[in-house]
Amino acid sequence: MTTLAKLTERSDHLIENTRFMTLATQGPEGAWASTVNYVPLREPLRLLWYSLRRARHSRNIEADPRLSGSVYLTGLPGLGLDGAQFTATARAVGPDRLEELSEYYYLRNFPDEEVRRQWRLPLDEFRDDGPRRFYLLEVREWWLLDIDQWLLDMNDQRIAVPLAAVSRAPDAPAPTPAGTR
Template sequence: MTPLPQLTERSGFLIENGRFTTLATHGPDGTWASTVNYVPLRDPLRLLWYSLRRARHSRDIEADPRISGSIYLTALPGFGLDGAQFTGTARPVGPDELEELSAWYYERNFPDEEVRRQWRLPLDEFRGDGPRRF
């Protein structure tokens, strides 16, 4: 049996170095899995991503916030593959958190400022009737 500190270290490595998770949801049309690009948030541990509001997984989360997923990395020393599964709940980022969390998402995904400017969407996309949500 693997000692707990090793599992904690492995999980931390996966969360910090993975860029994508397979997100599983359940809604009125049944179960669904989709791939989303995330960045980790700590204290408490959370995953931050954005999606179109009309995407099936977004609609599913609106109907039932329970989620599960997996994060994995390949080309690692030894076996070459490691992964972790998770369960939790999801909610949209509130208006009071939007600016700060949006900045963190783009800074973490695009460390180069010029590249970040090219990819960054206006905050209005994520507010009110905008088409997206973090």
């Protein structure tokens, strides 16, 4: 039986260890899927990446910020894989948060300072008429592959995970229920 604690643990592992997500966007030219490198932020659950402004998924987000996506890992014990799907809204990061979120992205994505220096792009690339933008998506719904059901009947299904369970950072204390201390 799948417990909320188990679903949360699996979700946390995916969020913290998957480095790429596939985005599904919709725009004037139709539907489009693209894979981008992201870093997570929590409380609420958000995923941060950068792309060229002219990329089709970037243009689609400008036209309609609603999207869906997925993350997955292979080579895991047991079934060998795990994955999640989500719905979200996304937007370009504004100038007021650009420096802060850029710094977070590069520190989280490239912990080694020398490697970070090699990959870091100048902030001017992301400002005004620059060719790139950082994007931040806020997850609205989160589902996991229902591994327990798959092992029973090999039906490929998803199980909804409450967003509150995956929004909190794994090392953050659990919220205290109202009326208790």
